[in-house]
Amino acid sequence: MVLLKQGEKIHVITRRRFEGDLRRHFVGEVQAATDTAVRVEGYAFVFQTGNNQYVKRPEKRVRIFGLADSGNIINVIPETVDIRSVSYRLSPDNRLVVTDGKSFSLDIHEFSSWR
Numbered sequence: 498m499v500l501l502k503q504g505e506k507i508h509v510i511t512r513r514r515f516e517g518d519l520r521r522h523f524v525g526e527v528q529a530a531t532d533t534a535v536r537v538e539g540y541a542f543v544f545q546t547g548n549n550q551y552v553k554r555p556e557k558r559v560r561i562f563g564l565a566d567s568g569n570i571i572n573v574i575p576e577t578v579d580i581r582s583v584s585y586r587l588s589p590d591n592r593l594v595v596t597d598g599k600s601f602s603l604d605i606h607e608f609s610s611w612r
Contacts, residue, residue, distance in 0.1 A: 500564060501530040501571075506578055507537060508595055508603060509562055510570040520544035522551060522605075523560055524574075524583045524595070535571075536561050539580050551585040575601055 509523040525539020538559045542551040562569050578601045588594050596602045
């Protein structure tokens with residue numbers, strides 16, 4: 498059974514295995530999927546400790562994620578989201594959210610700590 502389909506949009510958090518590991522996230526559109534992996538085109542975000550925020554890499558990338566990999570947290574986001582406009586912001590109640598600045602907002606505070 499294939500869980501994701503071509504055209505769906507996802508937000509992926511790669512769990513850190515060690516304290517010093519880079520905090521990496523990815524937002525993109527599914528190009529292809531099998532029952533064990535997904536190929537996604539989109540944008541990488543990396544946490545920069547100096548300014549305490551996630552920074553979007555400007556170039557589009559294609560990444561492959563394992564669906565059975567416990568190191569990936571995959572959130573399906575609305576297909577209407579323009580992934581080019583996605584950014585990270587603090588909500589009014591001081592929670593970290595991923596947003597397109599319009600109707601989409603995903604609270605990721607439950608998945609990672611804001612420092």
